[in-house]
Amino acid sequence: MTEQVIEKIESMEKKREKEKHGKETIRSSVVLKIYRANKRAGEQPHYDSVEVPVQRWTTVLDALLHAKQYKDPSIGIRYSCRMASCGSCGMKINGIPRLACYTKVSELEGSTVTVEPLANFPHIRDLVTDFAQFFSHHHDVKPFVQNENADIKDKNKLSEFMQSPEDLDKFLQFSYCIKCGLCYSACPTVATDTKFPGPQALSQAYRYFIDNRDNATKDRINIVDDKHGIWRCHFAGSCSSVCPKGVDPALGIQLLRGHMLGFSKNEKKIADLQDRLRKDEEAKQ
Amino acid sequence: MEADRSNREGLMGWLNPGRYGWERVSYWLQRLTGVGLLAYFIGHVFETSSLTQGPDAWAAMLELTQTPLGHTILLLVIGMSTYHSANGIRLIFAHGGKGLGKPGRPDYPYDAVSLNYRQKSGIWIALILAAVAMLYGASVLFGGE
Incomplete structure (x- = not known):
């Protein structure tokens, strides 16, 4: 009985993986369109475009941290655990609220990924909001x-x-x-x-x-x-x-x-x- | 650090309802049809109140509805009222926690049980009923002599 249940679960997981991989698009790089604003310092809202290299397993958070490390260290972002446990890296990714660490770039459509701060939260700076x-x-x-x-x-x-x-x-x-x-x-x-x-x-x-x-x-x-x-x-x-x-x-x-x-x-x-x-x-x- | 308070989506959040799935589209249509029906109700009260000014005023008011534009508005009202009623019945049950499934132990990929096929079927049935009612209404309003 238990073996049958395990087999059923495994076959369901395989099917789901197949469906998911079918939706994935493998790219070598993507353009991150990052919302930038710091009204306190007089910086008006605008978008910065940064091209970053990606792998199949690269998450949006990985891509953002790459951009921050090698392209523009001034990007404001909040994150912590990188494994969807702390809930710090929530942001709008291509218009939908998602966790950056839980969203793979390969799952997203298009070669440009737009990242914006979470709507309905008071904005502090760049991708950081007030909770x-x-x-x-x-x-x-x-x-x-x-x-x-x-x-x-x-x-x-x-x-x-x-x-x-x-x-x-x-x-x-x-x-x-x-x-x-x-x-x-x-x-x-x-x-x-x-x-x-x-x-x-x-x-x-x-x-x-x-x-x-x-x-x-x-x-x-x-x-x-x-x-x-x-x-x-x-x-x-x-x-x-x-x-x-x-x-x-x-x-x-x-x-x-x-x-x-x-x-x-x-x-x-x-x-x-x-x-x-x-x-x-x-x-x- | 002082935060910028102007980050609410407001009514702009209603635009592009498709990004969150059929339940959000249904929410958007329910509100839109609600506002439309309220506007119709006000217009309807105004129209029928012309009766108090005599038969001529009433006949003149009726003539306004016997035009292609008047028929199109009535057709929209048929669609709006059918969708609003059918979807409203689904929502009455859903708001009471019926037809949503039971809480359990979530597992990857964490599909929400409340956004199940029963709810989606309810939305589709409301949309189909509205389309059928509008087709019948069009055949009566535009298909006559």
Whole structure:
């Protein structure tokens, strides 16, 4: 049984690799069209074109770092891990928000790669944007487990938070968010409403809402139930299409809204009611 | 370092909806048809209010719609209302978390479960229904005597 599953997965992967390589174009060099601006220093927005050598495995970040190292050291860029884990190198590549370290030049069409700062983030310099507001929205949804029954001060009373694998699967994918801001940049509502928390923050609200260790359900709903809150999402799906980690923020937002609208069963509420009934019956006896 | 605040896409972000896939095109069309239907609703209220000024004013107003331009506008209204209703039904369910799939353990290449074939089929059905309604409307409006 296990071998059959492994075989199936391998054949699917081979098929996908074949499809992917079919789309790749092998070039020896590309022209990077880099957005340059430093309004603080009086430098007006313009594009600099730099030709860089590339291999099949060259990422846009590799190409940018080559340009920075050998052609123009003044290019402003933020990056860190180079392996799609830190979420620092988000930028618009050929008009779509992507991670520069996760985008191979060979996957892109044309011999010119246009790199611009992420839209909807305040611009600092060249490809660098300010994430303060984005992190503030994330902070506002209280992204941590809240449980008033857990006495973390008294070590003797400490007990485990029991959680089954099924309970874990309900929120695990949303906890893979690396806060790269690509979803925030792609969202059409964020583009017109600065107070809208954005897909990242709202999906994190769902991540903790559905976590069975958390019991701040009412508080979490009150935070997102605002005229600039969850109701302003119109399911354009752009956040999920650009997410590099499969978090699928649009899914989290719609599921949270489903709970708020009563489309979905609120398992926590049911468990709470069952607990109260059980306690009432015990008290009667 | 002080950041430049003028980096929001604003309504310009609506342009080129194709870069994010069919769901973004559907979002764009839903908004566009919504605005179009609102404009039609205002025009329609204005048109029917001419009844209060007597039968002659009403007949004169009706004549305005019996022109090729009037028929083309009505045809657009048929298409807009059909698409907006059909896609709106899909969105009501999607906004309630229905038809989107379940959260799981994401694996490479991290395709989003919410952007699934059910949603794409819903968008296509809305587009096809709008096209069929417009074809029927055109046959009635332009195919008569």
